[in-house]
Amino acid sequence: MNIEKFILASITMDTSKVKVSGGTPLFSCSSKEEMEAVAASLEAILDGIAHEISKDLYIIVKH
Structure with missing residues (x-):
């Protein structure tokens, strides 16, 4: 099994x-x-993409 998006x-x-x-x-x-x-630091460290969900919430996602 391969998890691709999380x-x-x-x-x-x-x-x-x-x-x-x-x-x-x-x-x-x-x-x-x-x-x-x-968000910018975690994006680079985790090799993910930062997405702004609202003005006070970001998520880092692996695509």
């Missing part, structure tokens, strides 16, 4: 919007700038 991490300023299930890490940030920086 969420590697969630980055948010509002943890009430994210329900972590299945071991996906959740990164909580205090500002939009911090959230963007964390």
Whole structure:
């Protein structure tokens, strides 16, 4: 079995919007700038793609 698409991490300023299930890490940030920086770093480290879901939520996805 080969898993091709999955969420590697969630980055948010509002943890009430994210329900972590299945071991996906959740990164909580205090500002939009911090959230963007964390998303960019994780995107490179995890070899994934950052997607802005809302103004205070990013996910890193493996395609």
